[in-house]
Amino acid sequence: MQEKVRIPGMGGEDLLFLTDDQLRRGIEAMFFAYRAFTADPDMILADLDYGRAHHRALHFINRDPGLTVTALLAVLGVTKQSLNRVLRTLIDDGLVESRVGRRDRRERQLHLTPKGVALERRLSEAQRARMRAAYRKAGPQAVAGFRQVLEAMMDPEMRSQYQAMKELPE
Amino acid sequence: MQEKVRIPGMGGEDLLFLTDDQLRRGIEAMFFAYRAFTADPDMILADLDYGRAHHRALHFINRDPGLTVTALLAVLGVTKQSLNRVLRTLIDDGLVESRVGRRDRRERQLHLTPKGVALERRLSEAQRARMRAAYRKAGPQAVAGFRQVLEAMMDPEMRSQYQAMKELPE
DNA sequence: TTGATAGGGCAGCCTTGTTGACTTTCCAAG
DNA sequence: CTTGGAAAGTCAACAAGGCTGCCCTATCAA
Numbered sequence: 001m002q003e004k005v006r007i008p009g010m011g012g013e014d015l016l017f018l019t020d021d022q023l024r025r026g027i028e029a030m031f032f033a034y035r036a037f038t039a040d041p042d043m044i045l046a047d048l049d050y051g052r053a054h055h056r057a058l059h060f061i062n063r064d065p066g067l068t069v070t071a072l073l074a075v076l077g078v079t080k081q082s083l084n085r086v087l088r089t090l091i092d093d094g095l096v097e098s099r100v101g102r103r104d105r106r107e108r109q110l111h112l113t114p115k116g117v118a119l120e121r122r123l124s125e126a127q128r129a130r131m132r133a134a135y136r137k138a139g140p141q142a143v144a145g146f147r148q149v150l151e152a153m154m155d156p157e158m159r160s161q162y163q164a165m166k167e168l169p170e
Numbered sequence: 171m172q173e174k175v176r177i178p179g180m181g182g183e184d185l186l187f188l189t190d191d192q193l194r195r196g197i198e199a200m201f202f203a204y205r206a207f208t209a210d211p212d213m214i215l216a217d218l219d220y221g222r223a224h225h226r227a228l229h230f231i232n233r234d235p236g237l238t239v240t241a242l243l244a245v246l247g248v249t250k251q252s253l254n255r256v257l258r259t260l261i262d263d264g265l266v267e268s269r270v271g272r273r274d275r276r277e278r279q280l281h282l283t284p285k286g287v288a289l290e291r292r293l294s295e296a297q298r299a300r301m302r303a304a305y306r307k308a309g310p311q312a313v314a315g316f317r318q319v320l321e322a323m324m325d326p327e328m329r330s331q332y333q334a335m336k337e338l339p340e
Numbered sequence: 341t342t343g344a345t346a347g348g349g350c351a352g353c354c355t356t357g358t359t360g361a362c363t364t365t366c367c368a369a370g
Numbered sequence: 371c372t373t374g375g376a377a378a379g380t381c382a383a384c385a386a387g388g389c390t391g392c393c394c395t396a397t398c399a400a
Contacts, residue, residue, distance in 0.1 A: 016306055023298040024233065025336055026305070026317065027207075031226075032332045033320035034204045035247065037197075051386055056201075063194065069347065077205065082388055084348065106346040106397045128193040134322035135188060135196070138315065145308065145315020147196065150203035152304035162202045166195055221355055239378065252357055254379065276366050276377045 040126035048119075053078075053086045058112065058120040061096060063165070066109040068101065075161060095119060210296035218289075223248075223256045228282065228290040231266060233335070236279040238271065245331060265289060 041055050060075050061067065073083055087110075090096040095116035101107030112120060135143050151159060211225050230245050231237065237245075243253055257280075260266040265286035271277030282290060305313050321329060 016310060018302050018305055020298060023301045023305070024294070026301050026313075027229075027294070027297055028332060028335060029317055029320040030204065030207050032328050033323045034200065036324045036328060037200050039325070053387060059197075070345090078387085079389065080347075081349085081390085085387075088348090101346090104346080104398070106395095108347065124194070124197070127197055128190060130323060131193050131196050132188055134319050135193075137322040138318040141311075142315030142318040143196075145312030146319035147199055148308040148312040149304050149316035150199040152307040153203045153300060154206045155209070158202050158206060162198060165198060223356060240376095248356085249358065250378080251359085251380085255356080258379095271377095274367070274377080276364095278378070 036130065037127070040130055041123040044123055044126060050089075051086075053082075054090060055123050057083070057086055057090060058095065058116060059124065061110045062112050062117065062120045062124075065111050066099075068107045068109060070107075072110065090116070206300065207297070210300055211293040214293055214296060220259075221256075223252075224260060225293050227253070227256055227260060228265065228286060229294065231280045232282050232287065232290045232294075235281050236269075238277045238279060239268075240277070242280065260286070 038052060042052065045051060045055055056076055057072065060072055064071075069080075069083070069087070073080060076083060087096065087098075091098055093115075094113055097111045097113050097116075098108045099111065101109050138146070151162070154162060208222060212222065215221060215225060226246055227242065230242055234241075239250070239253070239257070243250055246253060257266065257268075261268055263285075264283055267281045267283050267286075268278040269281065271279050308316070321332070324332060
């Protein structure tokens with residue numbers, strides 16, 4: 001399909017003519033794709049009386065067990081009060097466990113319970129299924145480009161948060 | 171976490187292995203990038219006491235002037251009541267004009283006023299600036315892949331809506 | 341001991357989504 | 371020319387999940 005392989009960015013400034021119309025299509029692609037991206041977990045969540053905010057909390061606690069409330073706050077980019085409401089229901093429902101920090105007893109280290117792990121898996125598997133299908137359909141080269149553009153779109157500070165996550169030991 | 175999923179490549183000769191971890195990174199890239207994507211217009215909107223919903227309405231009315239309320243509803247994927255509240259403030263504030271349809275006088279054809287055009291331009295220019303920078307940084311090939319993956323992620327019905335938009339005459 | 345930090349709780353506000361019920365306007369078919 | 375149904379709009383009520391502001395406790399570190 002694409003015969004020419006050009007290495008973007010690095011050295012020779014590519015002549016990249018971007019019309020407003022091309023950019024608009026990218027913008028709309030983001031809009032529609034993001035809606036699709038959240039649709040599957042949203043359906044599962046609706047049945048359980050949870051929302052996207054719960055999903056996000058479960059996701060980040062799952063991928064970095066023991067992270068503190070403050071750390072989670074920073075990743076999610078919401079206020080303490082906003083997160084607290086969500087976190088409270090997750091703790092009350094037995095999906096998340098809040099342990100007093102060993103190093104610093106003021107901190108609360110967040111972990112998923114087996115029940116929490118189960119829901120997180122169910123949600124993320126739905127999301128992964130769509131992502132997997134899209135990746136397969138678009139092919140490996142497209143996937144690389146996809147990731148490159150998304151990373152370039154982030155703010156430097158968000159990007160470093162994201163990079164830190166990417167590197168996390170298994 | 172480390173179970174490998176074998177994905178047959180398009181050509182057949184390249185084997186693409188997608189771990190749950192790779193998919194998770196894609197998911198997080200979408201999350202962080204979408205936040206960045208909406209951040210710039212959100213700041214402008216906050217000053218004007220508008221929200222993202224107003225932006226979305228302005229965007230689609232701008233790119234398809236004269237579309238009906240029902241059509242806008244379908245594109246945005248929200249309820250009539252939800253849209254109506256937003257649309258009402260835009261009309262009251264003189265950003266959007268609602269004209270009785272010629273063909274069918276029950277329909278309301280939506281147009282931006284000069285004031286509406288001005289705000290839409292301001293909002294979309296902020297968004298385009300970020301998109302443009304990301305596109306330049308990532309390069310043309312990455313952009314193609316970006317679009318391919320996003321399109322593959324959409325539901326068929328959403329995709330056809332999106333495709334229809336792409337084709338619209340200038 | 342004292343100031344700063346982590347977290348929780350409470351009150352209240354806003355936007356933007358939802359359902360449901362209802363009315364008005366209008367086109368088109370009988 | 372009447373009438374059924376589609377399109378649009380309105381009202382009421384509700385919920386999720388953002389926000390701010392303020393206050394409290396526990397804890398750590400200087």
